[in-house]
Amino acid sequence: MEIVVLIVGDRIERDKRVTTHLGLVGRALGAIGMLLTSENKSVERSIREVTKRWGGNFFVKTGVRWREEIERWKEEGGRVCHLTMYGENILDVIAEIRERAGAKEEKARIMVVVGAEKVPYELFETADWNIAVSNQPHSEIAALALFLDYLQDGRELKAQFEHAEIEIVPKRRGKEVRKSKSESKSI
Numbered sequence: 001m002e003i004v005v006l007i008v009g010d011r012i013e014r015d016k017r018v019t020t021h022l023g024l025v026g027r028a029l030g031a032i033g034m035l036l037t038s039e040n041k042s043v044e045r046s047i048r049e050v051t052k053r054w055g056g057n058f059f060v061k062t063g064v065r066w067r068e069e070i071e072r073w074k075e076e077g078g079r080v081c082h083l084t085m086y087g088e089n090i091l092d093v094i095a096e097i098r099e100r101a102g103a104k105e106e107k108a109r110i111m112v113v114v115g116a117e118k119v120p121y122e123l124f125e126t127a128d129w130n131i132a133v134s135n136q137p138h139s140e141i142a143a144l145a146l147f148l149d150y151l152q153d154g155r156e157l158k159a160q161f162e163h164a165e166i167e168i169v170p171k172r173r174g175k176e177v178r179k180s181k182s183e184s185k186s187i
Contacts (some may be wrong), residue, residue: 001108001152003031004073005144008066010038021141022114023047023060029148029154031112037066038039038116055164070111070126078109079125081142084119087130094150097129114140114148179187 005026018041023034027047037045045058051058052112070080071175079101095096113119113127126132148156161167169176 001030001110002078003112003148003151004033004035004111004142006035006064006066006069006111006113007029008037008113008115008119008123010036010040019043020046021145022116022144023058025145026112026148027051027056027165028112028147028156029150030065030159031059031148033061034059034065034067034177035069037064039063044046046113050167053165054102055161055167057162066113066123067126070113073111076109078111080111080113080129081147082115082119082123082127082130083133083140083147084115084124085132085135085137086124087132089135090133090147090150093129093131097131097151102126107141110151112144114144116140162173 003026005022005023007019019036019038019040020160023043024047026034027050034047039062041062042061047058047060073080079187081097081101097110101110111122115123131147133143167178169178
């Protein structure tokens with residue numbers, strides 16, 4: 001499945017790390033890339049560095065036009081899920097999304113749109129689904145994490161990332177970090 005996260009807007013002065021965390025969550029939980037309407041190059045650099053060290057092929061593209069990206073995505077057969085507290089509850093629509101978007105198929109294409117600020121009403125009309133993880137104020141980072149997990153039935157939690165320079169070795173107690181798949185350091 002091909003999942004891309006589109007971030008509409010940027011509140012640099014208010015939430016300096018939120019956009020970066022959206023990218024980190026997207027990367028860790030199965031997205032292949034992130035599109036930003038802002039020109040926030042520091043986010044792009046941070047996430048590229050994480051991807052270089054921790055593996056995978058996650059991309060970041062800044063300065064995109066959200067309407068054009070959504071139109072192109074849909075023209076190529078993709079579906080668009082807009083995360084908003086005004087949407088339908090995720091529990092009521094996730095099965096429909098999985099089925100209609102072909103989420104269990106490798107060729108499935110899903111764009112997850114997150115508003116970093118108030119989004120234009122047109123976005124609500126353009127999205128295939130407007131989805132709420134709760135109809136209460138909440139974090140867009142939490143909404144993205146929950147949506148990606150529900151969409152993939154938890155399969156993303158066991159993902160292996162290719163070309164990782166470092167990797168955590170899961171342990172019940174203590175910490176172990178493996179570097180370059182050859183040397184490891186226990187703490």
